Amino acid sequence: MNIAALGRTYTIVVGVSPTSGSPGALRWAVEEASVRGGRVVAVRAWRPHAPETATGGRVPSVVSDDRALADEEARLAEDVARVLGHDHVVETRVVGGKRRAVLLEESRSADLVVIDAGRSTEVGARWLGSRIARASRCPVVVVPPALGDRGAGPLGQAVGRLGRSVERAAGTAGRPGFQRPPTR
Numbered sequence: 001m002n003i004a005a006l007g008r009t010y011t012i013v014v015g016v017s018p019t020s021g022s023p024g025a026l027r028w029a030v031e032e033a034s035v036r037g038g039r040v041v042a043v044r045a046w047r048p049h050a051p052e053t054a055t056g057g058r059v060p061s062v063v064s065d066d067r068a069l070a071d072e073e074a075r076l077a078e079d080v081a082r083v084l085g086h087d088h089v090v091e092t093r094v095v096g097g098k099r100r101a102v103l104l105e106e107s108r109s110a111d112l113v114v115i116d117a118g119r120s121t122e123v124g125a126r127w128l129g130s131r132i133a134r135a136s137r138c139p140v141v142v143v144p145p146a147l148g149d150r151g152a153g154p155l156g157q158a159v160g161r162l163g164r165s166v167e168r169a170a171g172t173a174g175r176p177g178f179q180r181p182p183t184r
Helices: 023-036 065-084 099-107 123-135 154-172
Strands: 011-015 039-046 091-096 112-116 140-143
Touching (some): 011 023, 023 039, 023 065, 023 112, 023 140, 065 091, 091 099, 123 140
Parallel strands (some): 011 039, 011 112
């Protein structure tokens, strides 16, 4: 079916990870959109966090969901700009819900969904692309990790890994009972 004949623009939805920024998926989607004369919409699934408890079991002052959503929208815009530069024309959208459910809902109005394969060896992370591809309403492209690191040398990759490690450590510091998923 010719999308242009229907009077609408070919739409590529990219699932952007909050941990990696999905550089391979973003670059691939922008290149594909330029070939097809389409547009790219960078989407991030978001769920508000439960408030942490303060000492003595009291709930501390809570940032409103509106503020947290605005912060996440700013982080998504930063992630996209870091990969594509500040002069990109990619739309960004933060959608409430779990990754799989958000991407499947977005697939209803998209012509193509693009996601990164990810580096994790956890079963859930490895099969996310497969589960989305089976249930999607449009084609799904899963970009391998090697394409996401294009242009990054060994030092840049090491710095990226170190930064993600520090971010994870800071996010779990002082949270009693928080357990990291087992690593292999």
